[in-house]
Amino acid sequence: MAEYSVLIGGKAGEGINTAGLSIAGLFSRLGYRTYMYFDYPSLIRGGHNFAIVRAADRTIGAHRTRVDVLLAFDQNSIDNHRQRLHDGTTVVYDASQVVRGEGYGLPLDDIVKEENAPPITKNSAMIGALARVAGIGREVLEDVLRATVPEKHLEANLRVAGRGYDAVERVFTVEPLDAPALPVLTGNEVAGLGLVHGGLDSYVAYPMTPSSSLLHFLANRAEDLAIRVIHPENEIGVILMALGLAYAGEKTAIGTSGGGFCLMTEGLSLAGMSEIPVTIVMGQRPGPSTGIPTYTAQTDLHFVLNAGQGEFPRLVVAPGDLEETYAWSSAALMLSWRYQVPAIVLTDKTLAEGAYSFDTGAIIPPPDHEPVLWDGAGEYRRYVQTEDGVSPLAFPGREGAIVKASSYAHDEAGFTTEDPTEARELQEKLLRKGESLKEELATYPAVMTYGARDAGMTIACWGSQKWACIEAAEEFGARVVQPLVLSPFPARQWKEAMIGAGKVACVENNATGQLARLLRQHGFDPGRPVLKYDGRPFAVDELEARLAEVFA
């Protein structure tokens, strides 16, 4: 496979993330599939930010340790990444900042001064240099800048980019591919678009990494998408406001991370009991507590599976790339309304803030669902018993209906009850909805498999680690099995997928093996754990080395 990796590093506030996206745009323009890992500490200015952009002639969704080009704005960007260099790595650095560097030193301070351009345009000099090093034509470079830089800053950026381009030499040539230029989006952006595809009316959230950028994206595009975006006082206000909106008929989603989700759990239980639909995008990051706020983890699976007092069904899905994020955010919202259960889209920092080429042609669109609505006949009873457990909805303002929703155990009309028979019937009704949801999901691709069945080696994984696993599996000729739905657990599909699994490795970004624990609960052998819990996702080569120990 033809593939290239570029690292760009510097201080926070220098626009490393945006520069990384421009680099991804450069490769996309030539028909390459891209993935960008963005690494940043929890501070606003200073520190060390870097992005690794990987481009390939096939679908990818993970980075490799080594890079072909290193673009360094400061000494840290060289010193921290020496292990990423190989014999053919080209280093381009800002000679105004870096004291000890080998490669092309660009006097960026002088360049922007001579071009009378703002300091932020230094990124364009680096991108210009990258284009030349990679044998990418000046016209492609300028096209990408035209598409990303606001009009009023364009000329300055083009001049500075040209200086970078002219200051270096061609080292290798990225051949254009006969493939479409795909847009590059983050998991959060695609989750937002998927929710709107599913019928979202309102999005409510309180900022928290790694979900803040979902709030920012939807707030910024609220008008374009004809939705409403609200930022209330805290996560408790968020989920209650969402339940109020949904009680009155609006399809509402909310977003948070672990700490915020802690605050939402009482509201989650209310959603379970009152049967008011809500969809929650839960972006994981390392805990306990504040943990490592801007890094990644898959440590909240059992938290979301069990959050909230009492017993009530919930949908939990964990997409592993943009196409799954789109399809399952949409499905989560629609199924939440169809079955009147809370739905959780479980992501993590890697997927939420990572950028990927978005191939809309690869989306498996979920079936469309509408909520079951009251037909207006007879007396309305909000919680009327039905075969599948789902009671038709009416919303306040509907003539002839008195809509009584409640956090208490209640009778069919919604009045509080402590009667043992009614209490039992209510509990069974709630659980029956879970069974109905499970039956429905039997027709969905709830467990994905990649690679041949008779491989004798299988990697089990979930969420964002999917693509690292798929690539690493190819090294061994192994099969990958990935549950997309984690509740209600698709046991039948899992069993079928694991026939002839052979040696099994269970790859997760946590310290205790949370998918493994879930598999054991359902009577499956999760195999050997391959765990990483340092706040960083697996690099493909790193995972290959770890898997070699299991598959040896």
Next chain:
Amino acid sequence: MTPDQPPGRPAGGLISPAENTWCPGCGNFSIEHMMKSAVAELSEEEGIPLENFVLLGGIGCHGKLADYLNVNTLYAIHGRSVPAATGIRLANPDLKVICHVGDGDIYAEGLDHLIFAAKRNSDITVIVHDNRVYGLTTGQYTPTSPEGFRGRSTPGGITEHPINPLEVMLAAGATHIARGYTKKVRHLKDLFKEAIMHRGFSFVDVLQICATYFNLTDYYNEHAYEMEEGEADTAEFASALGKIREWDYDREAPIPLGTFYSVKKPIYEEKFRALTADRSERRALVRKVIEEWR
């Protein structure tokens, strides 16, 4: 008190068949019947369909009102009904959204939501059943219990002073602030109607008798008085603040009842556009966003 009308709507049918479990002599009965009458009268006088009223309850004795009135209700959780009310009002501007909350419920558990709803000028009505004691959990102090109050969790008496919730609300930006008393039912009903019809955030603290754990009937009868027309300049912050500070829920003083403050300000929910697109239209918008992605 408006006499009950014959079975059928409006007023008579507004009491649900649910068994009432409040203690005899509980102040909640006054609030229940005055709210029932307020809703029925507003429906008739203002032409508001009964199905456009939504009541929310928190958790505590007050919350049972959600069961006892035959209107749309969201019987929510402790301290959290206010943000849900804002959500309901956001979704449907035709609805009259009324939160019944307790003093422990909203001044302890949910004070943040109350302050923010006032700050936003959310177009909802909050009625606080302020009996100044926890009833359903059997007699602990609340944020409005006076200093020295001996509750089951504080047998030696509390050493802290109560908050004056009206002062908190004025500071937070509430645009309509009133106080009622459960023994002055006609006055209470008028306060309810006025609060419900106020466009913006309206707040009524109701001094409510707890017959079992904190019966202040004699104290209130002795001190409470209805403010005269013009006694407080309800358009003036400073005038309202002075009147609100006449009694601080702690020391012995005359207790003014009535409306302290009422001003017009832009409504939070009206700052959001109405949503008109359906799912298929939104899908076209999603496609457009992706196609034009830079």
